[in-house]
């Protein structure tokens with residue numbers, strides 16, 4: 001939708017489009033009647049397609065299928081809505097879909113569907129080199145003389161009257177230049193039997209070859225006027241589909257089509273299109289398989305945004321993919337299975353606070369790291385997050401990404417704290433987040449042991465996998481098993497925003513050979529923004545979930561994007577906030593809606609919420625954000641911004657807490673805390689596409 005275009009203007013545009021299409025259909029009807037070899041029904045189908053060629057679509061008719069001697073391809077259609085491989089059928093008997101099979105006249109006709117699916121695969125493969133996503137290539141079987149709108153695996157089955165509205169509804173995916181490029185590539189891959197291309201209106205007109213005078217009105221059944229009108233209106237109202245929903249880098253497009261024999265992994269630095277590839281794979285898998293797919297991530301708000309993307313990109317399969325945060329999924333799964341679960345975060349917090357007072361506060365732990373949060377994290381991410389249930393196990397476990405060296409007595413003190421916490425939690429009859437995942441893991445394992453074929457999902461895709469705990473990964477692995485294309489783990493160890501860590505091998509996930517893929521080109525940030533973000537973590541070598549250690553400053557290709565880093569240094573907090581308000585006030589409402597103000601703590605969020613509200617700047621909490629345009633600057637934590645992106649990102653007082661404070665030698669716990677803070681800031685900075693605003697207070 002063009003920004004600012006009024007509803008009345010859009011409706012007017014839709015009416016104009018509809019009138020034009022009617023005229024074009026009339027003209028095309030006359031031209032199609034010249035196809036003497038075609039039946040009347042096929043001529044009517046051709047007329048609709050020819051009408052689209054008047055609108056810049058390209059039609060290739062009766063092409064050879066490379067690598068086969070006799071087989072041909074009926075039609076290839078390329079236009080703003082994508083690429084369509086068409087098989088036009090002139091069957092007397094009505095087609096029907098029974099279960100997963102195509103029937104007509106009491107006979108199975110599956111060989112036709114199989115052939116169309118195969119030739120579509122060839123077209124997809126031919127276009128990957130151009131970076132066209134397989135999601136934009138659709139097989140269509142069109143039945144002259146019948147009414148139908150059905151699906152058979154990846155194939156859409158349409159009656160002749162359903163064709164034009166269907167094509168209208170495909171959205172705007174390809175620009176005219178891309179249409180030409182794609183059509184030329186297809187013409188090269190699928191050669192013509194004879195040199196002629198059936199319709200190229202511009203060339204025909206240039207040659208002075210005018211179509212015959214049009215018939216007065218299109219014949220009955222040529223197209224469904226009401227349906228075309230509705231589709232034209234919907235198209236005029238819809239926004240063009242974002243570029244990445246159709247075009248990928250050829251390396252990304254190849255990953256979308258790749259078949260893996262077992263669990264696989266895609267990694268890569270921030271902004272390299274990991275989520276984009278994962279969403280395209282979800283759409284393609286949904287199209288080519290039956291059964292449900294699960295797309296999970298750790299963050300609560302991300303699934304909503306990702307669901308909205310998939311719906312825009314591949315609406316026909318959107319209902320087959322379940323988007324959920326891992327905990328929400330686990331709770332629902334347990335409830336469905338009748339397992340009682342009482343997730344009560346606040347009561348668990350109280351249980352821990354009591355346990356800390358009872359056995360922690362005066363123990364040796366307070367000397368190693370005085371704040372109780374460090375020990376809460378130890379229990380959450382190291383002990384329970386790894387599913388450790390005995391002291392023997394904890395006594396020897398390698399505590400990944402934890403800097404404090406704990407000797408035997410220290411670990412015994414942690415264990416005493418853990419036991420005190422568990423006792424108090426159980427007394428209260430409540431669960432914490434780790435319990436929910438452990439319960440779900442046990443349940444999924446038990447179900448799998450009873451019946452290994454009983455899998456609720458055909459595939460599980462995990463985004464931001466580095467944020468999960470070991471138990472979380474084990475749970476998802478148990479859910480997907482070792483099935484081909486069953487489990488895909490997507491993430492980047494550099495963007496871990498929670499303490500602790502794990503290796504995939506510890507979760508029993510073995511990713512071999514080409515099942516581990518890395519994306520290397522950043523599409524989101526300008527060179528300057530990325531360089532600024534990388535400088536924050538330059539000295540923080542990190543270990544990814546495959547155990548590989550990588551320096552903080554990574555080599556990343558940047559696709560050209562203009563962008564700027566604005567630094568504001570103010571002498572006092574009040575002046576700093578004034579500068580921030582002035583910057584936000586200077587934005588027009590649309591610009592404000594694509595801006596995010598991100599903070600490291602809940603306290604800071606509260607402060608800026610009050611400041612903006614008092615100043616009359618509209619705010620939308622990040623929790624309520626679902627990816628679509630809603631007014632107001634988005635306000636939330638660094639962690640909540642994971643996986644998202646905004647045109648402008650504002651980070652007030654961004655440089656506080658990045659290095660351990662105090663005069664003396666910093667403790668290992670302080671160093672660890674500061675490193676985590678730098679990692680979170682890095683994530684927040686790399687959310688910015690065009691402008692990164694960095695505020696500091698220097699008295």
Ligand SMILES: Nc1ncnc2c1ncn2[C@@H]1O[C@H](COP(=O)(O)OP(=O)(O)OP(=O)(O)O)[C@@H](O)[C@H]1O
Pocket residue numbers: 243244247248249252268269270271272273274275276277492495522523524642643644645686
């Ligand atoms: N082939 C492409 N062409 C153009 N833009 C692309 C392409 N691939 C990805 N993008 C854009 O790059 C941005 C980052 O993509 P995406 O969110 O998938 O990256 P990511 O690797 O998951 O990032 P992060 O780890 O930082 O969350 C998005 O704006 C997306 O639109």
